[in-house]
Amino acid sequence: MTGFGPEHLPYGVFRRAGEEPRVGARLGDGILDLAALAADGPLEEDPLLFFQPSLNAFMGAGRETWRRVREALRALTAGPDAEPATIPLDEAQLLLPIAVGDYVDFYSSLDHAINVGRIFRPDAEPLAPNWRHMPIGYHGRSGTIVVSGTPIRRPRGQRREPGDDAPVYGPSVRLDIELELGFVVGTPSAHGEAVAVDRALDHVFGVLLVNDWSARDLQAWESRPLGPFLAKSFATSVAAWVTPLDAILDCRVRAPAQEPAPLEYLREEPWAFDLDLEVEIDGSTVSHPNARHLYWSAAQQLAHMTVNGASLHTGDLFASGTISGPAREERGSLLELSWNGAEPVALGDGSTRAFLEDGDEVVLRGRGGDVALGEVRGRIEAAR
Amino acid sequence: MTGFGPEHLPYGVFRRAGEEPRVGARLGDGILDLAALAADGPLEEDPLLFFQPSLNAFMGAGRETWRRVREALRALTAGPDAEPATIPLDEAQLLLPIAVGDYVDFYSSLDHAINVGRIFRPDAEPLAPNWRHMPIGYHGRSGTIVVSGTPIRRPRGQRREPGDDAPVYGPSVRLDIELELGFVVGTPSAHGEAVAVDRALDHVFGVLLVNDWSARDLQAWESRPLGPFLAKSFATSVAAWVTPLDAILDCRVRAPAQEPAPLEYLREEPWAFDLDLEVEIDGSTVSHPNARHLYWSAAQQLAHMTVNGASLHTGDLFASGTISGPAREERGSLLELSWNGAEPVALGDGSTRAFLEDGDEVVLRGRGGDVALGEVRGRIEAAR
Secondary structure, three states: OOOOOOOOEEEEEEEOOOOOEEEEEEEEOOEEEEEHHHHHOOOOOOHHHHOOOOOOOHHHHOOOHHHHHHHHHHHHHOOOOOOOOOOOOOEEEEEEEOOOEEEEEOEEEHHHHHHHHHHHHHOOOOOOOOOOOOOOOOEEEEOOEEEEOOOEEOEEEEEEHHHHHOEHHHOOOEEEEOOOEEEEOOOOOOOOOOHHHHHHHEEEEEEEEOOOOHHHHHHHHHOOOOOOHHHHHHOEEOOEEEEHHHHHHHHEEEOOOOOOOHHHHHOOOOOOEEOEEEEEEOEEEEEEOOOHHHOOOOOOHHHHHHOOOOOOOOEEEEEOOOOOOOOOHHHOOOOOOOOOOOOEOOOOOOOOEEEOOOEHHHEEEEEEOOOEEEEEEEEEEEOO | OOOOOOOOEEEEEOOOOOOEEEEEEEEEEEEEEEEHHHHHHHOOOOHHOOOOOOOHHHHHHOHHHHHHHHHHHHHHHHHHOOOOOOOHHHHEEOOOOOOOEEEEEEOHHHHHHHHHHHHOOOOOOOOOOOOOOOOOOOEEEEOOOEEOOOOOOOOOEEOOOOOOOOOEEEEEOEOOEEEEEEEEOOOOOOOOOOOOOOHHHHHEEEEEEOOOOHHHHHHHHHHHOOOOOHHHHHEEEOOOOOHHHHHHHHHHEEEEOOOOOOHHHHHOOOEEEEEEEEEEEEEEEEOOOOOEEEOOOHHHHHHHOOOOOOOOOOEEOOOOOOOOOOHHHHHOOOHHHOOOOOOOOEEEOOOEOOOOOOOOOOEEEEEEEOOEEEEEEEOOOOOO
16 A cells, blocks of 8 residues: 555656646556647646646646546556556656745644643643634745755744843744645635635645644744744745545545634534655654544644635645644654754664754655555755 | 925836736836736837836846836936836725845834833833843734725624623724834845845835734734734735835934944944834824834844744744824824823814724825825724
8 A cells, every 4th residue: 555546546746857847646656747648638637737836736627637647647546457547756846836926824723732732832722712613724935935855944043042142143043844734725715705614625625744844932022012024934845746636535534523612603513534654764753643633624624724715826825733642652843842942852873963954854654545645755955 | 395306216016997907106106017028129128127016026137127117217207308108006006015035024113012012010010021132023914915995894803801801702892003124135145044134225125105904902812922913914015115114215314322232243333214104093183203213123023033943934924013203193003192081182174082993094204305205094884
């Protein structure tokens, strides 16, 4: 079970040496060239949907097109006599799959929010009063979203050491990961109109893993009163492969009732994605959360994001926020895993990590049933 | 003095009935059709820079191109025998001039930050400890930026009434304006590299007025701990005309020394733009701040935004945050003008405003020397 069989078929953008980028679908260790399949006939679609540097043209074509293409690709790949031609993965460069419009990052894991509250405000109620009433979120930087494999340079910035009045400037000394599940908007919505929670998933093209790199020292100093800014904006890594929503709908499970009941515009039967996730640092698994622990669903996030009339555009990305479970080994950030550095995490080579060191390579993985989400890989480079 | 003479020549995008959008430059009450001028010869540039639905292709061509075009247009329009053909403004629809990449909103007015602190935390130090050390900012929503004249629908959302535990849902009852100066990025920067403060303006194509509409009731409830989200994301209005940076460089004036001295990467000779600004509601001028009161300069904002290695892209927009001066009649938001509703503002028709009412039309204007910034106009529509 590779996780990339005919029941999955995630989409990405690839480039072979000397050629223009094209849209492909992953099958095993190869890539189906959708541009060639459309140009040559087996895929009866406009080839211009796939001779593209991003998935946006295909995503903007709408749900009926997505369904038709997926059915055609399954027919081409799943039959007993199917012998589809693929391009070996190692013959292609994988590019950022989407031209990102707006990027919104939520804060939808109850365990994560409670952990953060306990770490930074140990004597106070860990959750803010609004947390159980709405999916808290903020806008991140779209222009620094990079594809898996892109090196991550340690950011510089201001931090304030404990006991000091004035800040110092230099490389972040508390560089962290955030394991998240991202949702890609395919179908836009009209400006001024809210999307109902029970229609929200109609707008979602697919999902992908996200590593929302975070400089905790910069974040602590800059965030008052307008929230995180440079602590997050230096880079966000996403997978090269976008899993079609239809490929993981079977992973949906019932979730516990939300208390208090949300306002009407957020109300639905509670559900979550049962996806096993993993954080690996330098070859050692340091955490394995499951996405079923998320409190707010993707549908609630999208409904909330548009309830004020804000429009959606093809290519918009919204992410869950760090996914943590109730157990220590289910925490989705080093901030939580090391309890802000107090309890460093052991790696297989005998070393420990409070936060990331230069040279560290982080890999995020995820799996639901026969579907393996595309990994997100990134190695830390020293600050310039 | 119209403010739109040959010394100004701001750029915008217009469309005549039945035609595709084109880039133009405003001259008086008319539009120079840059696409036609380039196609027909008087402007020796690639016409494809101007047969465009946004300024981005032109902005991405770089500073040398901007200078060459501006000099050519001045030669065509400024001489004693100049009789350039223009399209009357009322024969064209003005479109959003830029395809916005990332939108960052700063909080750079000292008087505004102090007023907000005094209103919401009357017993505490009004400024957060970080405020004088860096230009505080956050990312806003790019996909809901609209051109002047676009109606603004009152947003719905959650707010919590004083004394209540749970929120209520409905139309915002504290809808506000924010008068800001926006800066448009023309020249991109490399990911991973900071832009030095003394090179920052090299990346700026031009400036324009911004109205960052704000729902104060939504904002108060949602902002902890990640900052404003839906309170701002429903709409942001910008002028139809982008004033070239070169047209207002003469408006730069010395500013008071910053105390404490900023960290090295933010250090420069203090300066600001001497631009007279105006907020009009239903025909009554309610405020007239000046941009020279901004504490952090556009160059410092840009240097800070990239100090962590975040890249700039053509079309990125960053704005000053609400511009207020020290006097009451220089406050750039109704929150401040009415002191959170306690002292409603009188309009010329005898009515008063604590916050905006349905049907209100807000116009922002600005002027420096012979240059009039393009106005930003918006009328409030009732919530759906």
